[in-house]
Amino acid sequence: MSAVNGSLGAAHLAQQLGPWRGADGTARGKSLQTALAERITALVLDGRIAVGVRLPAERALSDAAAVSRTTVTAAYALLRESGFAVSRQGSGTYTALPDRTAAGLTGGWHDSVRGDHVIDLMCAAPMAPLPEVQAALRCAAEQLPAQTGIADFMPYGLDALREAIADRYCARGLPTSPDQILVTAGAQSAITLVGRLLLRPGDRVLVEGPSYPNALDTFRAVQARLVPVPLDGDGWVPGSFEDALGQLRPRLAYAIPHFQNPTGHLMDPDREASLARAARRAGSWLLADETVTDVALDVPAPAPFATAIRAVDSESVLVCGSMSKSFWGGLRIGWLRGPARIVHELAAARAALDLGSPLLDQLVAVAVLRGDEAHLERQRDRWREQRAMLMRTVDELFPAWTYRVPEGGLSLWVRMDREEATGLAHRAQTHGVLLHSGPRFGADAGTFERYIRLPYALPPETLVTAMHRIALARAVPGPWQAAEHRADLVA
């Protein structure tokens, strides 16, 4: 049983639920209790409600969410039945996670999935180290004894790695010195540091709508106010970000210019320059996330963000990057590139976070970055093959779903024919597939209910299995629908 993690206020939960009902108060063909239970489950699965948190008292939630107490009671019962909540005698109902081994996997499918039954489509990064990483690991292990003079923590990162990262920027056309580089534990840690150093509660942060969920959570965690700038089918609407910067003068703007996560859009260099200038005029920091830049499948890998602007215009531009997409998600090395002054302040601020990145991983990263990049082309071939297989399977199984073929990145951002992302993500889980629903990518609760993100980072045959399971999850009633069906029969 999970630990107790505090309790959740009724008003807060009602706000987190977002628009889970239609304007007419109904839940689009479902019972209200099912819709409410599905929404709470999605919040737990997405990590927006922690496990082990006490849910509000039924009467309080019924008032805050404007539903009857019977509906809340029935929804809590459904959560308990599916394993997403547990009751404790005299103390209330707490969020929980079901035991995955008992999660009702559908017979047959799981045999092909590396014995662990569950296919993780939440992660969009290479799941196994490439042979190049393994070779670099051997090389790093050999070098380790020679590193004994090095202090056990290095807030700026290993000099040799800062140099290798700076040299890579130079080779890609952006002059960079090692003192402009801070090595971090993945790009996520760079985003966290930026959030902690630059943001105060109430600061505005401009983000794309949709955007990378963990970055959104990072900004929420420091109580920033997220202001989404919607992307359309072609990506960044001309002038939209620049206008929002000029009008709102946010403290920070966060963008993913290359193969945007989750949409896959690619920003052109003129637009990058215009964005960087607009941020400078507004007095805002701009954090460009280049984590996915190397995953260029149909176009050459883009030049570093805003390469075309003058040095003075780039003073407010911070860029983060990572080894995790190009090499291996388990290699927890990323970086931040920015003015040396900011790198210095971030290095000082990180003491409260992690003191430094693991030395062995840093040595591996040096060896990988100093090696030749032929492996990246081979890796891109694999990704193209996986993308083609995923698209073929989606087209075959879900002809009404639409998506734009991304020129790069690791996922399809799929628009479904109905608003069912939250429920589908839940039902997919009971069929052994972990999936991020569209709302996870929205700054505002409850948006993107018609979308799901389907990564193609796994082998083709696993992707096919996953899509068949999702099709089954859509067709076969999950435990809740079955419960409702039984209730109908009784009535």
Ligand SMILES: Cc1ncc(COP(=O)(O)O)c(C=O)c1O
């Ligand atoms: C846009 C974006 N930024 C940052 C990250 C986190 O990267 P890392 O694994 O290097 O922490 C990811 C990972 O999926 C991502 O897609």
